[in-house]
Amino acid sequence: MGLSPAVLADRETVVSCALAPRRESVRTAREFTRLTLNRWELGDLFDDIALVASELVTNALRYGLPAHVPEPRSIWGRRGAGASPIGDRMDLRAEETAGSGYGGTAENPGNQPLIRLSLVRSDPQVVCAVTDPCENGPVPREADWVAESGRGLHLVESFSQSWGWHPVAVGKVVWAVFELQSHG
Structure with a gap:
């Protein structure tokens, strides 16, 4: 485990994706990571980054949620099993996924997404x-x-800086944190 990443740079890009409290969100996280x-x-x-994103989302689903999580409501309507909870509108803009209706319980009074994946490009690094x-x-x-199970954080440590x-x-x-060694 390292120190908190420094994300100070001239060029910084941040994208974010709200995730439903369902195991299908791991696939959505990988899809979002690939597109980004x-x-x-x-x-x-x-x-490397998709593996780590998958592990971190899996841990959030397994250990980071309250005991009772309501069925997510989507502003895009119900979708079939395996469909992306953010549907066809996944265009990598945080404002598109904000307020997507996940949560809304005593533990989450603002009806904010319970789990959120963010990717930050701050040359010379990417932070997941x-x-x-x-x-x-x-x-x-x-x-x-x-x-x-039980190897997730070991994989995170192995594949990230x-x-x-x-x-x-x-x-x-x-x-x-991931270093952008040969990217400019």
């Missing part, structure tokens, strides 16, 4: 960050390389 990196002409970083409403930070476990977490107004953000 391609738009930034950083497609060659997809494998996932917010969730839980205040407890992630705790790496002893890796059991045969078990089906550094990672960490810090509390936010409601919950926490877990982040991972």
Whole structure:
């Protein structure tokens, strides 16, 4: 785990995607990451960043949500199983996904998305960050390389330059930094 990433640069780009509290959101996170990196002409970083985004979203779904999460309401209507909860409007602008109707409980009175994936390009880095409403930070476990789970944070540490977490107004953000070594 590293120190909080410095995101001070002349050219900074931030995109964000609200995610439903469902396991299909891991696929949505990967899709969002692919589209964003391609738009930034950083497609060659997809494998590493998408793996980390998937792990961070999975952890947020597994450990970062309140015990009872209502069925998400979408401003685009109900979708079939496996469909992206943000539908055809995924064009990488945060204002398009803000207020998408996830939450609205006592734990989330402002009806804000419970989980949000953000990608920040701040040359010479890309930061992948996932917010969730839980205040407890992630705790790496002893890796059991045969078990089906428990290796996520080890993968995050292996594939990113550094990672960490810090509390936010409601919950926490877990982040991972990737260096743009040969990109300009």
